[in-house]
Amino acid sequence: MAETNEHGHKWTMIVDLDKCNGCNACVVACHAENNVPIASEEEVIRGRGNHWIRIERYWEGEYPDVQARFIPVFCQQCGSAPCEPVCPTYASYHSTEQNLNVQVYNRCVGTRYCGNNCPYKVRFFNWWTPEWDSPLNEQLNPDVTVRSAGVMEKCTFCIQRIRRAENDATADGRELRDGDVQPACAQACPSRALVFGDLYDPESQVSERLPAERQFKLLENLGTEPAVYYLKGEDTHVGE
Ligand code: SF4
Ligand code: SF4
Secondary structure, eight states: OOOOOTTOOOEEEEEETTTOOOOOHHHHHHHHHTTOOOOOHHHHHTTOOOOSSEEEEEEESOTTSOEEEEEEEOOOOOTTOTTSTTOTTSOEEEETTTTEEEEOGGGOOOOOHHHHHOTTOOOEEOOSOOOOOTTGGGGOOTTSOOOOTTOEEOOOSSHHHHHHHHHHHHHHTSOOOTTSOOOHHHHHOTTOOEEEEETTOTTSHHHHHOSOTTEEOTTGGGOOOOSEEEEOOTTOOTTO
């Protein structure tokens, strides 16, 4: 379903629920790539944990025929994002070039209006200045800002990888190719449940796979226009 726009990209994620086994490799990869702080047990109990991806777990059927189902949930990069108009400092804004919801950390004054207005609950507030015990402090990604206390954060579709791929393509004198950009979650997924690409590129994997009979979007009825497509088979009822 290639759409067209000669000025930019429409970055899109497909999540195949029939392939996801709930292993959480995507969650761990996201923490490592994006310098996502690790909350203490006490903070988690207070509802202050921080994961840019969460794996929701559902049970289908009656014992003993019970089937576990999993839905990875992260920022849906909404085309009409409820988190944007409530931000008084334009820290949460829409990039028309990338078709992404962007968070400018040094504009954020910590009102948390955006978090309250996000129906997917995928924005996280930094209640404390993050610290990494040695040797974890030595594996921080230098391409990603470490967010300070009082700042809201969320999934960016690994925009640092998008930027790097764009710069590499420019240096090589060519256009971006499908597969040049792989967010850390999609790269780490052992079952290839996550497929990422540009919906404006007719040759991309996401364009070839969409539309699909199995597709649906989370809370689509709210009019948020998510950029994340979920796929599920007939016997998978999560998301209904
Ligand atoms: S999922 Fe939430 S944080 Fe992401 S763009 Fe939509 S409203 Fe904003
Ligand atoms: S890494 Fe893949 S299979 Fe594992 S939880 Fe994430 S999406 Fe599911």
